[in-house]
Every structure is written in structure tokens, then in C-alpha cells.
Amino acid sequence: MWTACEAGNGWELCAIMTESNRGMASPQLAVSPAPHVGGLASSLRLNWSVACCLLPAAAWGVFLFGVPALEVLAVGVGTALLAELLTGLAWGRMTVRDGSAMVTGLMVGMLMPPGVPLYVPAAASAFGIVVVKQSFGGLGRNWMNPALGGVVFALFSWSDAMSRWLPARGAAEGAAALSPLSALRNALAGGKAAHGGLLALLGANGYPWSAADGRVVTWVNGHVLSILGASLPRGAFDMLVGNIPGGVGVVSVPLLLVGAAYLLARSVIRWQVPLTYLVTFCVIAQLFGGLPMGRGWLAGGMLFQLFSGSLVLGAFFMATDPVTSPLTRWGKLIYGVCLGILTFFLRYFGAPGDGVPLAILLGNCLAPLIDRSTRPRARPSGKAAMA
């Protein structure tokens, strides 16, 4: 557990580790390996900074989908805090103030479709806190990300409700609200074929892009790209800013990236996992993604895949969860690659959701193994050391 601290993984991470170990030691004599940093205050700071970095994307969801999105977020956070409070009372260990339950609840809410029946975020948050986190001993001893555990529970339990979306603000009246991924699935299943990228395919099958998208794409094509002899398909603007049906907090990739950039700059999260995760996924998706769709090699449309679903939120905010991801430097790289491969298979070959939540949960299962096999060892200086 200490290798991470030695490898210079940022002091916040060490704070969590020392705190979780302090729980195991007796309260009077807290024996914990160096570095002796932190305590409750730093864990609180860590969680608040993650929550603040999630907020812009969540606010975008509320702006886009209105009150239903706000309700989902509120119920997710409220239930998580309540569950943490109640289990804390039952276990005799109050941890509700460290802010981790709030982050869990917020992430659950952000992964939910807006307008989902409110018992779904409530059940997901409660499952995440009670079963995934507290039953295994609380923060620092959960082997699975609580928010994702809860969301996957909801995905398996209420899969219909979890794939019913609300139309985004400014969408054409009366059009069926489909997330780009499900629209793509429908288009491939029996729609019209089209030349060009996946966006062109969606456009040919009548995907309701917003009017704003039409104006921006026409302007860019007419004023900028025509000079270069290129053109953007309809929907590029909607996909880029996240003006599409989807989860409350996952649609806006730029705002998620802003939050992630702050966390990266403060060393709250490290670059290894998100970078290897996204790069692996994009490479595989671009190379082989077209094959299951019958579009041949190198036609996967990696940008479309990158901007749809919960990939960016998962890669920056959930795969990097210090408790459930590997701690060693090489371990993080291997972990990211594994997640990319898993996500590709789960997304393309039928799993509930967009493949990201399940892929990260499976990665969580692998994390201890990865840690064990990449643990830095003292170099043996001779035969005696080898023996």
C-alpha cells in the first residue's frame, strides 16, 4: 500500500491510505507507516475538490434537461448521505462528514438518465453505500467503486428505465429522444446505409440534431472549412458540446475535461489511467470498431465513440478512484489498457449501458492482482538476497 506514496503519487492519496489504516489500529496508538500526513480534513478536501470538479458538467445536465435532472441529482446525493448516516450509526463509526458519500451520490446521479423514476437513483445510491462500501468496511476497504456498483445494480434491475432518455433543450419537437449510441444501434439494425462517418449515418436515418447545430455547422463549413476543402457532418457541434440526450452529467465532455484538468493539475488524479484508458479504447475502436457494424477496418469512428456515453466521466473520475485502482506506476498503465479493451468489448458486444460502468467494475476486480504483480521490489544485490 505504501508504494504509491513512495512513487510520489500526491499527498492526498497518502492521506486516504493512512486514514484507512488508522481505522484498523487502536484509537490510542495509531501506528501507521510514513508519510504521516492528513486525517479527516484532507480526505474532506479531496472529496470536495472532486465534487466541485464534477459540478460544471452536472450543472450543464440541469440546464439541458431541466428539473428532472436536478431531481435525479438531489435524490442520488440525499440517499447516499442518508445511507452513510444510517450505516454509520449502526456500525458506530461516523464517516458521513468525510464527503465521500456525497461524491458517490453525485456520481450516481450524473450517470442516471434524467427523468428516470426517482427510486432508481435512490436504490443505486443506497446499494453503493450500504452494500458496496460499508459492508466491506467503509472508505478505503471497498474493492469496487461504490457509485459504479450502484449504477450497475440499477442497470441490471431496471434496464428499461435506465435507457429511456429525455430530449435535450432545443431538440426538434416530438422527435424520439435517443442517445446517439442507441440511435446508432437502431440505424445499424435496419436503417439506411450512408457513406462517410457515423454522424453521417445518423443523419441519414433522421437523427434530430438541434437547430443550433445546423447553424454552427453551416457557418463553420461555409467560412472556415471550405477554404481547406473539408466539411463537418451535421451533429458535430451537438456531440462536441453535449447537446444530446444522455446521462445527467455525462453529456458535456468539455466541462468534464475542465474539471479533470483541475484535478490533474492538483495531482488529485494522475494522468496514467485516463490517458492509457482513452488511448487504448480509441485505437481499438478506430481499428476494429467498424467490423461489427459491417463498415470494415479502420472505420470505427473513434471521436463519435469518445464523445458518447459515459466514457470521459468514467475515465477521469471513476477509473482513477484511488481506493479501487492500482497504486503502482506500471500498474496504472496496465489497468488503463485493460479498461480500454474491456470497454470496447462490452460496448460493442451487448452489455447493459454503454460498457463503461461494467468495464471499470471488472477492472476493479483486477486491480489487486495488477498491484501485486507490479509491486516495486528491492533490487537483489547478490545470491544471498535472491535466496
Add this chain to the structure above:
Amino acid sequence: MTPSAGFTKGLFRDNPVAVTLIGLCPAAAVTGRVIDALWMSVGLIFVLVLTRLSQTILQAMLALTESASQSSPSTEARPFRWLGSLVFASCFTASFELILLAFVPDESASLGIYVPLIAVNCIVLERFAASGNREPVRNIGRDIAKSLQESGGLGVGFAISLIAISLVRETLGSGTITLFPIGSFAGTIEAGNVSLAPARALAYAGGGLLCLGYLAGAARLLGRLKGRRLEGQGGTEAERS
């Protein structure tokens, strides 16, 4: 040991599913509906009790022949005990399978492979192993009574665990409680609003393992509380029993 101690031991302290964690395959697999759990328990009790009974009688007969022929005891007879026990278990399992098929065909289809698998259920096999190393028989009547108590206790303990798991799983996972029809009662209780949108994750096998884990946890918690109480009264659990 009081006469009923052998029976109650299997119910709680040595509950096969919740405490010793054996016979878990049916506990995770056929607890999706309460009626399945009920029939599975009936099958296990049937096979376990009858197998143990026949086994004890066989053992007594072997002991009698041994003492008659004055040969060295137990070393020669042990293979026969194992063989005999397996044959008994298979016979009773097959009979139960046929009884189900004859009278409750729906249930037979629903339980599927888990009925034939009773023959190699860990609870049944564990009883073989436990009885194989026992002292030679002295009092046949007492031995029979004891084997009936023990196997009956384990069987009922298994039933309690299975029914507890299936009640939770079916209520939350399907929103119903399926029993058998009695008179005007159709056999299925709807669990209020849950039946509109049940948490189907619990109806999958993973949900079974989850409930199993919490049952085992609850059993350990109760055991610890009981141990603490007995300690407070000046005696540990081991001394008491």
C-alpha cells in the same frame, strides 16, 4: 447432551448454509422463488434423513457380521460403507426425482438439474465422511435416533436458510411470493408496489450470492453476540454445549 440437542445444533449453531457454508449451489441457484426453495428443502430432508437411516442400519449390520466372524473391525468394512452410502443417496435422490415428476411436474421442470444433484450435495457427503470414522456400533437404537436427529436438524437448518434467502430474493427481485395454491388462494402473493418495478438484479444468481453473504454475516454476528452473553454469565459457548 439432551435428546434434542443433536437436532437444534443443525438448525442454528451448525446451520449448513449460513454457518458451515456447505451446500451452497442450491442455496444460490434455486432460491429465486419461495416454492422452489421449499421443494428443494423437502428433497434434501428426504434424501438426507433416509440415507442416514439406511447408513446407520448398514453400519450396524456390518458391525454384527464383524463381531460374528471375529475379523479385524472396520478396515475391511469401510469401503462397503462408502459404497453403500452412495448407493443409498443415489436411490433416494432418484426416487424423489420421480415423485416430483409424477405429482408436481412444473416444480420438477423448475428445479431441473438441482434435484439429481442432491445425491452429491455437500451436506449429504459431509454426513458420510462424519459417520465413516465413527466408533463401532454398540447401541443400535440410540444410534438410529441420533442419526435421525442430526440429519433432520441439518435438513431443517438448510430449509430455514433457503427459505430466508428466497423470501428476500423473490420479494425484492420479482415482487412476488410464490407458494402453492390452497383453495381460493392462487398461490402467488404480490408484494405491493415492488411488483411494478422489482430490482431484477437480485433475481439473478449474483443476487443469490449477495443474500447468502448477508445471511452468513448475520449468523456470525448472532453467534458473536451469543458468545459475548455467555461469557458475561461466566461460561463460554464450548463449555455450555
